Amino acid sequence: MTDRLYLPHSADKQTDETDARQRHALGKLLAAGAPVYDAPATSSRVLSLERDGFKRLLDEAAVGDTIRIADAARLLHAAD
Template structure:
């Protein structure tokens, strides 16, 4: 089994927003070359498992990898979202 990989997820809700604050918080991981998966202008109404960037992260993640977020609210909008993602990760 290889080394664990930090995988970064970034999302902003509208075309008028950016993910610069998120990148600032994850700066050390970005500088180390951690792969970043972005969902630009992705509405919070869209379930995390339906967002293309997050789905790509899940497709490429291996057991032991770490998903890093600058802010959990950028991925989850409800406890149910957390539980749904947790169920997917646990099945792996």
């Protein structure tokens, strides 16, 4: 059983700030060496299922693994 960390973020200039908050929230797991799945996108309208990092996470996750995310709202996208 493995903790897997999903870090969705914008690929624009806000990336460092967003990453810092998420990495702080998941700091203990990062320090323990949990696998990280970065998922940059050029728009918040890009669904997690369309992001390469999330696809890779789903491909590598196994039964019993735990997917951790700093903020569940990061899985959502803005309405068109």
